[in-house]
Amino acid sequence: MGKVAVGAAVVCAAAVCATAALVVRHRMISSRKWSRAMAILKEFEDKCGTPIVKLRQVADAMDVEMHAGLASEGGSKLNMLISFVDNLPTGDEEGLYYALDLGGTNFRVLRVHLGGKDKGVIGQEFEEVSIPPNLMTGSSEALFDFIAAALAKFVGSEPEGFHPPPGRQRELGFTFSFPVRQTSIASGTLIKWTKGFNIEDVGEDVVGELTKSMEKIGLDMRVAALVNDTIGTLAGGRFYNQDVVAAVILGTGTNAAYVERAHAIPKWHGLIPKSGDMVINMEWGNFRSSHLPLTEYDLALDAESLNPGEQIFEKLISGMYLGEIVRRALFKMAEEADFFGDTVPPKLKVPFILRTPDMSAMHHDTSSDLKVVGNKLKDILEISNTSLKMRKIVVELCDIVATRGARLAAAGILGILKKIGRDTVKVGEKQKSVIALDGGLFEHYTKFRECLEGTLKELLGDEAAETIVIEHANDGSGIGAALLAASHSQYLGVEES
Numbered sequence: 001m002g003k004v005a006v007g008a009a010v011v012c013a014a015a016v017c018a019t020a021a022l023v024v025r026h027r028m029i030s031s032r033k034w035s036r037a038m039a040i041l042k043e044f045e046d047k048c049g050t051p052i053v054k055l056r057q058v059a060d061a062m063d064v065e066m067h068a069g070l071a072s073e074g075g076s077k078l079n080m081l082i083s084f085v086d087n088l089p090t091g092d093e094e095g096l097y098y099a100l101d102l103g104g105t106n107f108r109v110l111r112v113h114l115g116g117k118d119k120g121v122i123g124q125e126f127e128e129v130s131i132p133p134n135l136m137t138g139s140s141e142a143l144f145d146f147i148a149a150a151l152a153k154f155v156g157s158e159p160e161g162f163h164p165p166p167g168r169q170r171e172l173g174f175t176f177s178f179p180v181r182q183t184s185i186a187s188g189t190l191i192k193w194t195k196g197f198n199i200e201d202v203g204e205d206v207v208g209e210l211t212k213s214m215e216k217i218g219l220d221m222r223v224a225a226l227v228n229d230t231i232g233t234l235a236g237g238r239f240y241n242q243d244v245v246a247a248v249i250l251g252t253g254t255n256a257a258y259v260e261r262a263h264a265i266p267k268w269h270g271l272i273p274k275s276g277d278m279v280i281n282m283e284w285g286n287f288r289s290s291h292l293p294l295t296e297y298d299l300a301l302d303a304e305s306l307n308p309g310e311q312i313f314e315k316l317i318s319g320m321y322l323g324e325i326v327r328r329a330l331f332k333m334a335e336e337a338d339f340f341g342d343t344v345p346p347k348l349k350v351p352f353i354l355r356t357p358d359m360s361a362m363h364h365d366t367s368s369d370l371k372v373v374g375n376k377l378k379d380i381l382e383i384s385n386t387s388l389k390m391r392k393i394v395v396e397l398c399d400i401v402a403t404r405g406a407r408l409a410a411a412g413i414l415g416i417l418k419k420i421g422r423d424t425v426k427v428g429e430k431q432k433s434v435i436a437l438d439g440g441l442f443e444h445y446t447k448f449r450e451c452l453e454g455t456l457k458e459l460l461g462d463e464a465a466e467t468i469v470i471e472h473a474n475d476g477s478g479i480g481a482a483l484l485a486a487s488h489s490q491y492l493g494v495e496e497s
Contacts, residue, residue, distance in 0.1 A: 033337045033339075036336060037339050040332055040333050040336065041329075041333070041396065044297075044329050044397070044400060045396075045400050047294075047295040047296075048293055048295060048400050048401070048403075048404040049293060050403070050404055050407040050408065050411075052458065052459065054291060054293065055459060056414075057291040058289060058291045058408060058411040058415070059411045059412070059414035059418060059459070060418070061287075061291055062284075062287060062289075062412055062414075063415045063418040063419050065077060065078045065287060066080060066282070066416070067419070069282075070260070070264065070265050070266060070280070072267050073267060075267075077288045078283060078286060079281075079282070080280055080281075081182060081280065081281040081282075081283060082182065082265065082268055082278060082280065083182060083227065083231050083257070083279040083281050084182055084183075085279040085484060085488075086262070086274075086275050086277055086279070087273075088235055088238040088259070089238055089239040089487045090242070091117070091118075091120070092116060093114045093239070093483065093486035093487060094114045094115055094116030094119075094486075095114055095486065096112070096113055096114075096162055097114065097171055097172070097224075097482040097485045097486045097489075098110060098111055098112070098151075098172040098173070098485065099112065099172065099173045099174075099175065099477075099479070099480075099481035099482040100147065100151065100172055100174050100210075100481070101175040101229075101477045102147065102174075102178075103177030103195070104177075104196075105130065105195075105196065106129065107128075107129055107150075108127065108128050108129075108478060109126065109150060109151055110124060110125070110481075110482060111124065111125050111126070111154070111162070111482075112124045112479055112482035112483070114482075114483075114486060120239075126478065127150075131146070136196060136198065136199070137197075137198045139199065139200070140190075140199050140204060140206075141209065141212075144212070144213040145216070147213065148213035148216070148219060149217065151214065151219060152214075152217055155219065169221060170220065171222050171224040171486075171489055171490070172221050172223050173223075173224060173225045173232070173480075173485035174223050174225065174226050174227070174481065175227055175229055175232050175481040176206055176226060176228065177229055178190060178193060178195070179191040179192055179194065180226070182226065183205070185224075185488050186207050186223050186224060187205050187207050187208065188205065188226050189205055190206050206226065207223045210223060222490065224484070224485040224488045225481065225485050225487075225488045227480070227481055227484055228255070228257075228281060228477075229249060229438075229480075230247055230248075230256060230257040231257045231279055231281055231476075232476035232477045232478070232479075232480025232481045232484065233249060233436050233437075233438045233473050233476025233480055234246065234257050234258070234259070234279060234436060234476070235480040235481075235483045235484045236436065236473050236475065236476045236480035236483060237434065239480075240473075241434050243432040243433060243434045243469070244435070244436050244471070244473075245258060245420060245422060245433045245434065245435070246258035246259070246416050246417075246420075246435050246436070247438070247473065247476065248413060248435060248436075248437050248442075249438055249476075250317070250318065250409060250437065250438075250441040250448075250452075251319055251440045251441050251442070252439075252440070253285060253314055253318050253319075253320060254284065254317055254318040254409070254439070254441075255282065255284055255285055256412065256416060257279055257280060257281045257282060258416050258420065259278075260278050260279070260280045261277065261278075262276055262277060262278045263276070265278060265280070282416075284313060284412060285311045285313055285314030285318070286310060286313065286314070287313035288312045288313065292312065292313070292408070293404060293408075294312075294316075297325050297328040297332075298316065300328065301315060301321065301324060301325065301328065304351070316404065316408055317405040317406075317412075318405075318441065319356040319439070319441040320356070321356075322356045322405055322441075323352070323354040323357075323358060323359040324354065326359050326397050326398055327351075327352075327353065329397050329401075330348060330354075330394070330397065331344065331349065333393075339390065339393075340390075345381055345382060345383045347380065347381045347383075348381050353380060353381070354380060356441065356445070357440075357444070358376050358380055359398050359401070360398075360402075360445045360446075361376060362376050363399060363402060363445075364446065369388055369391075370388060370391035370392065370395065373386075373394050377391075402445065402447055403451055405448065406447075406448045406449075406451035407452070410451075410453075410455035410459060411455075411459065413456055414456065417433065422467075422468070423460065425463050425464050425467055430466075430467060431467065432468075432469060433467060433469070434469045434470075434471055436472075436473035436476075437472055437473065438475075438476055442472070452470075456468065
């Protein structure tokens with residue numbers, strides 16, 4: 001072999017060795033980075049842990065806070081608002097009732113025809129109306145004038161058979177999903193406008209404002225009940241099933257309402273209602289306890305939110321936030337473990353870019369190559385060429401966040417059942433207790449729903465679990481409000497000639 005050939009062979013061998021060393025080094029770095037990513041995942045999973053013991057502590061804390069909130073105003077992080085709803089529907093209501101559902105940039109007007117005993121809802125029509133942007137930042141008078149005009153138009157298009165007899169007013173249930181200090185079943189003072197509304201005048205009675213606007217245009221309609229969507233859900237549930245004791249909304253936000261014995265409300269100074277009952281709007285999204293499993297991601301999300309220190313329970317369990325928690329954990333993996341390559345994908349830095357419906361789609365991906373996960377990462381976060389191993393980690397993150405949320409929601413429900421003494425079976429008693437649930441998160445996120453239901457059974461134990469039923473109740477903010485107008489009608493008990 002010539003000198004040149006030997007030299008070339010030596011150079012080649014050196015190059016091969018160097019390449020091999022680089023490959024080994026790259027593998028070591030990759031392995032180290034992968035280990036770091038796994039460590040972040042493992043730590044997150046541990047911090048989100050919800051063993052049964054912890055869930056029982058959360059349920060006990062919910063029960064304690066409920067007592068404190070009922071004892072005095074401001075006595076708890078739970079407002080435990082008195083709704084003044086003391087008559088829930090019986091299922092025997094009949095006649096035509098209306099509902100107005102105002103909770104965002106659109107509102108709905110509904111007409112619900114109730115058939116009386118065993119007949120239920122025999123007809124319903126509704127219309128959805130968009131609120132012009134200029135009215136969202138104008139005066140409340142202009143907004144209510146616009147709403148009254150839409151109501152008048154809706155009523156004006158009715159066939160003659162729907163007209164009330166002479167001297168009888170149409171009656172309306174008003175779902176108003178903004179913070180209100182309720183003063184009676186049909187009056188409440190607006191605390192503040194939210195959800196993109198920026199109307200200066202607050203402190204007005206919202207029912208009084210709407211009534212003035214209806215009177216101006218000669219619309220003879222009485223607001224019989226002012227409610228929020230959670231109480232509407234409770235009413236809708238009770239109409240179909242007299243065993244309904246509470247309602248929970250799990251959607252973009254979350255809340256719960258339940259039926260309390262009026263004499264168990266120390267801060268209630270009015271007369272004890274005939275029914276002996278009072279519906280309490282818990283505003284449970286604001287629940288807080290040292291037993292809640294908070295992670296660094298939750299603390300950062302809260303600190304950067306519009307309402308730091310508020311709605312902590314909501315930030316752990318509701319649809320508005322679940323996808324964002326997953327994004328924050330992924331961001332840490334990208335930043336500290338180069339999970340998606342050498343640079344952090346720019347889109348991953350955008351708060352709330354990963355919505356809970358997208359998280360749900362990834363969590364429910366059953367394809368062998370997790371194609372849905374790959375497509376979501378590509379379409380939303382502009383991250384392409386993800387390996388199956390990476391996609392599996394993303395699914396695992398979704399599972400950790402959804403499981404924690406669902407299990408905490410179940411613990412909250414157990415807290416309510418404890419408060420009203422329905423968490424155990426009394427000797428010789430087999431009374432059913434039904435919880436009406438509504439909201440997009442509960443309805444569409446199957447794994448969340450199944451985990452919540454399974455956890456509640458686990459917490460209650462076999463015997464008590466047989467007496468507790470979770471039912472999906474639909475459209476509490478619409479039909480529920482019309483039903484409350486019926487159960488609080490001024491014509492109840494008045495014989496018609």
